[in-house]
Amino acid sequence: MIAVEKAIDVVLSDLDSVTLHFLESCVSCGLCVPFCPYTVAGPTYEPVNKAEAMRHIYRRKMTIAGRILGPLVGAKYPRSEEDLDRMTNMAYRCVNCRYCYQTCPFGIYSGKLVIMLRRILDKVGRAPSVLKYLQTIELSDSVLINESVRERWASILDEARKSIGKDLPLDKKGADVVYLPWLVEALLTPEVIVSTIKILDMVGENWTMPSEPLGFEPPMGVIVGDRDSERKVFRRINSYLAKVGGKRALMSHGGTPYMEMRFEMPFVMNERPPYDVIHVTEYLAELYEKGKIRIRKEESGKVTWHDPCKLARGSGVVEQPRILVKASTTNYEDLPHGTGMYSHCCGGGSGIALITCDGRKLVEEFTREKIKPAEWEEKICPPLEEDYKKAIKQKIDEISEINANIVVTGCSTCIYNINKGATLYDRDFQAIHIVQYLLDKIEVT
Amino acid sequence: MGLYEFAIYDMFTPTIAIFAFGMVYRLSRYLFLYKRTAQPVWRRTSFVHRIYILIDAFLHAIVAAIKRSKVTFVTGIFLLHLFGVIPILFLLSHHIAWWSYYFPPYSILRPFAIPTSSTSSTLTVTAPFTPVTDMSNGFVNTIWGPLTIILNGDVLAILAIFGTTFKLLERIVKKVKERLDRIRVGDFVALVLLLVILISGYLATHHLPSNEIETYKLMLGIHILMAELLVILLPFTKFFHFVFGFWYGKLHEAYDLWRRGL
Ligand code: SF4
Numbered sequence A: 001m002i003a004v005e006k007a008i009d010v011v012l013s014d015l016d017s018v019t020l021h022f023l024e025s026c027v028s029c030g031l032c033v034p035f036c037p038y039t040v041a042g043p044t045y046e047p048v049n050k051a052e053a054m055r056h057i058y059r060r061k062m063t064i065a066g067r068i069l070g071p072l073v074g075a076k077y078p079r080s081e082e083d084l085d086r087m088t089n090m091a092y093r094c095v096n097c098r099y100c101y102q103t104c105p106f107g108i109y110s111g112k113l114v115i116m117l118r119r120i121l122d123k124v125g126r127a128p129s130v131l132k133y134l135q136t137i138e139l140s141d142s143v144l145i146n147e148s149v150r151e152r153w154a155s156i157l158d159e160a161r162k163s164i165g166k167d168l169p170l171d172k173k174g175a176d177v178v179y180l181p182w183l184v185e186a187l188l189t190p191e192v193i194v195s196t197i198k199i200l201d202m203v204g205e206n207w208t209m210p211s212e213p214l215g216f217e218p219p220m221g222v223i224v225g226d227r228d229s230e231r232k233v234f235r236r237i238n239s240y241l242a243k244v245g246g247k248r249a250l251m252s253h254g255g256t257p258y259m260e261m262r263f264e265m266p267f268v269m270n271e272r273p274p275y276d277v278i279h280v281t282e283y284l285a286e287l288y289e290k291g292k293i294r295i296r297k298e299e300s301g302k303v304t305w306h307d308p309c310k311l312a313r314g315s316g317v318v319e320q321p322r323i324l325v326k327a328s329t330t331n332y333e334d335l336p337h338g339t340g341m342y343s344h345c346c347g348g349g350s351g352i353a354l355i356t357c358d359g360r361k362l363v364e365e366f367t368r369e370k371i372k373p374a375e376w377e378e379k380i381c382p383p384l385e386e387d388y389k390k391a392i393k394q395k396i397d398e399i400s401e402i403n404a405n406i407v408v409t410g411c412s413t414c415i416y417n418i419n420k421g422a423t424l425y426d427r428d429f430q431a432i433h434i435v436q437y438l439l440d441k442i443e444v445t
Numbered sequence B: 001m002g003l004y005e006f007a008i009y010d011m012f013t014p015t016i017a018i019f020a021f022g023m024v025y026r027l028s029r030y031l032f033l034y035k036r037t038a039q040p041v042w043r044r045t046s047f048v049h050r051i052y053i054l055i056d057a058f059l060h061a062i063v064a065a066i067k068r069s070k071v072t073f074v075t076g077i078f079l080l081h082l083f084g085v086i087p088i089l090f091l092l093s094h095h096i097a098w099w100s101y102y103f104p105p106y107s108i109l110r111p112f113a114i115p116t117s118s119t120s121s122t123l124t125v126t127a128p129f130t131p132v133t134d135m136s137n138g139f140v141n142t143i144w145g146p147l148t149i150i151l152n153g154d155v156l157a158i159l160a161i162f163g164t165t166f167k168l169l170e171r172i173v174k175k176v177k178e179r180l181d182r183i184r185v186g187d188f189v190a191l192v193l194l195l196v197i198l199i200s201g202y203l204a205t206h207h208l209p210s211n212e213i214e215t216y217k218l219m220l221g222i223h224i225l226m227a228e229l230l231v232i233l234l235p236f237t238k239f240f241h242f243v244f245g246f247w248y249g250k251l252h253e254a255y256d257l258w259r260r261g262l
C-alpha cells in the first residue's frame, strides 16, 4: 500500500491524449445521466459526477489553475478516510458498460475515468477484498488453488467428457480453435463450458483447450485497477496460445475477457496478438452462414436477446447472435429500451455482483475459503448491495415489458445478474447462454 | 476614450494574441500526450457504413437526448445552441458584416443573413414587392423568406437568453440542493458571461435602455468587450468544446466505432 499522492502520480503518469480529452472536455450537460445503470442510486453516482472525482485529482495535479486555486476550481486530492470512502463508493458503482460514452455529445467515456479511480484506490489498499482475492488466484501459477476449485473443474471436464463420449483434446498443439473457458464460468455457469465443448465436438472442429483456466476473469487487473497484473495475465495467455500454436481464441464468456483481449490488449501490451479472438456467437453464425450447421426453428414462448455491454457496445457483436436466435424461434422480440450500441446494461458487471454479500458468499462457497473484508468495506457494502439491486431491476423491468420467457445472452455475468433479478423481483423468465439454448436445436449438415 | 473604443481599438490584438497562445498551449498538450500503440484487428465494414457512422457519431447523442433528456435537449441543445447562439453568432446580419470585415471570404454567407428583427421579415426575396432602401447591400434580401418571422435576431436572442438563464438557474438549484461536484465554478462564469453578451447585444441593437448615443456605445462596448473576454477565456474554459472538444471527441468516437465495427 502506498500514499495517496504517490498512487496519483503513478496513475496519471501514463495519461494519453484521449484520456486528456475525457478529463478536460466535459461541459456538465448531464446528457449521459439517464443512461447509466447506477444513476438510480442517486445523483452522486451519475456518470459525470463519478468522473468528476477523477477530474478533481487531475486538476490538482496537472493544471496551473488547480495548483494555485485548489478547491475553488474543483481541484483537490482525497485526504481523509471519508474522502476515500466516497471515492470507493463511486468507483464501485460503475460497470464500465460504455453507455455514457455513447450518449455524451463530446464522446467522453466517464467509465474510463472511473477505472482510473479504481487504479488509485487499489494502490492505497482500497480494492474490495473479494476482487483482490480473485486477482491473487488469477496471478498464481495455477488458478485451481485448492481442492474445492480443483474438484469443481474436474467435474466440469468429466461431464464434458461424458457428453462427447471421448477424451478432451486438452493442450493439443496445432488446433485451429483454442477454446478459452474462464474460472468465472466454472463458478457462475459451468454448464456453458460443457455445452460449448459439445458443440465444438459436434461440428467436428479441430480444437483444443487448456487443461485448466488461464485466469479467473482475465484480466482481473482491469477490474481492480492494477495495470501490472493486467499485463502479466495477458502475457500468460499469449504464451499459452503461442505454445499450442492456436489461430483462433474462442470464448463463451462475452464479458470483460472478450472485450479486453479483442480490443484493449494491443493497447496495453503495445503488440497485436498473432491470433484472432472470437466469441462463440461469431463462430456459430459463421458456421450457419456457410451452411455447415442448420438451426431448427421451433414455436416457443417469447425469446429475446440481451446484448452484454462488453460484447455489443464494447466489441461490435450485435448481428451474429440475432441471426442465430431468430433462426431458432418463431417468437422473437428485441428488448424495448435499445439494442446493440444502445442496450441497457444488466447492472452487475465489472466485479460489482461479486462484491455484494451474495457474491462474496458465492465465491466463498466455491473456494471453501473465508475472505475477510477490510474494515472500510463493512461500511460501504450494505448500501452497495441496495444500489446493485436497484440497478439490476431496470433490466428486469425492461424484460418484463415485453413479457419475454427466455432471455438468451452470451455472458456468464449477465446470466447471473438477470436470473438473480428475476428471483429477487419474482418474475418468471430465465436467462440462458446461447450455447445452451442452441445445443439441441443445431443440426450439422 | 470610452469602453467602446477600448474594446474596438485596444483589446482586439491582445484578445487574438491570448487566444492564439491559449490554443497553442491546449493543443500542444494533446500532441505531447499522443501515444502511438499497436492496433487491434479492425472489424471489416463497408466504406458507406463508415461514412454513416461518422455522421451518426455527431448525431446520436442528440437523438438520445431527445428520447431521454427532453428538458436538456430543448433548453441546452435547441434553445442555447442550435436555435440560439450558433445562428446568432454566425448568421446575424451584423455579425456577418463583422466576420466579413476581418475575413472577407465570409461575405459569401450574406444571402443567409438573418435580419435583426421580425419587422424586416417582409423585406425578403419572397416578398411581393422589392424593398426600397438606400443601403448598398441587400442584407434583408435573404433566402429565409417568411421564415424571418422567427429567424430574426430578436427571437433568436430571446430564446438564447431564455436557454442560458434556465441553465444557470438549473445549475444553481442542483448545486445548492444536490451538492453535485460536477457543477463547477467555471459553469457559472461561462453562463453569466454568455448572458451578459446576449443581453448587452440585444439592448445595443434596440438602443436601450435609452436612445442616447453614449448609452448605445456603452452597451455595444460591453457587448464587444465581453465577447473578447469570452475569446480570451475560450482555450482555458468549457468554451473550448466549441472549437476543439466537440470535434475531437466525435471524430475519436467515430474512429473507435469503426474499429469495433459498430
Ligand atoms: S454527457 Fe458528456 S459532457 Fe455532458 S455531462 Fe456527461 S460526460 Fe459531461
Ligand code: SF4
Residues within 6 Å of the ligand: A035, A036, A037, A038, A046, A047, A050, A093, A094, A095, A096, A097, A098, A099, A100, A101, A110, A111, A112, A114
Ligand atoms: S460506464 Fe456505464 S456504469 Fe460506468 S459511468 Fe458510464 S454508464 Fe455508468
